[in-house]
Amino acid sequence: MAVDIKNLNHSQLNDLISKAQLRQNELRKEKVVKLREKVHALIKAEGYAFEDIFGSTRGKAKRSTGTVPPKYRNPANPAQTWSGRGKRPHWFNDALKAGKKEKDLAI
Numbered sequence: 001m002a003v004d005i006k007n008l009n010h011s012q013l014n015d016l017i018s019k020a021q022l023r024q025n026e027l028r029k030e031k032v033v034k035l036r037e038k039v040h041a042l043i044k045a046e047g048y049a050f051e052d053i054f055g056s057t058r059g060k061a062k063r064s065t066g067t068v069p070p071k072y073r074n075p076a077n078p079a080q081t082w083s084g085r086g087k088r089p090h091w092f093n094d095a096l097k098a099g100k101k102e103k104d105l106a107i
Contacts, residue, residue, distance in 0.1 A: 072105040081107070 005013065043053055070081030074091045082089050095105055 070107060072102070073107050075100075075105065 003016065005016070008016065040050060043050055068083040068085060071084040072082045072092060074080035074089075074095070076091070080089065080091055082092055092105065096102070
């Protein structure tokens with residue numbers, strides 16, 4: 001199927017490009033599916049399971065993001081605490097500028 005692109009206007013050309021890109025993506029997905037089937041068939045033919053070769057989880061294990069106990073407390077307002085992780089709170093920076101040391105703010 002030959003298309004004479006010299007006779008196409010701007011909108012027709014854009015339409016052709018978008019259809020070609022969609023078809024290209026479809027072909028890529030089909031190829032990936034066929035390759036995946038080949039890999040699974042080869043693993044099965046050798047007498048193994050997919051998990052034996054690649055492990056039981058796909059991707060990295062998720063870390064637990066539990067809360068961390070506070071490490072520093074604002075002497076002016078004891079309700080304000082900081083775990084020592086992440087960006088320093090304003091009260092912590094202000095206390096350091098006022099001449100306090102980190103160990104003075106530690107709980």
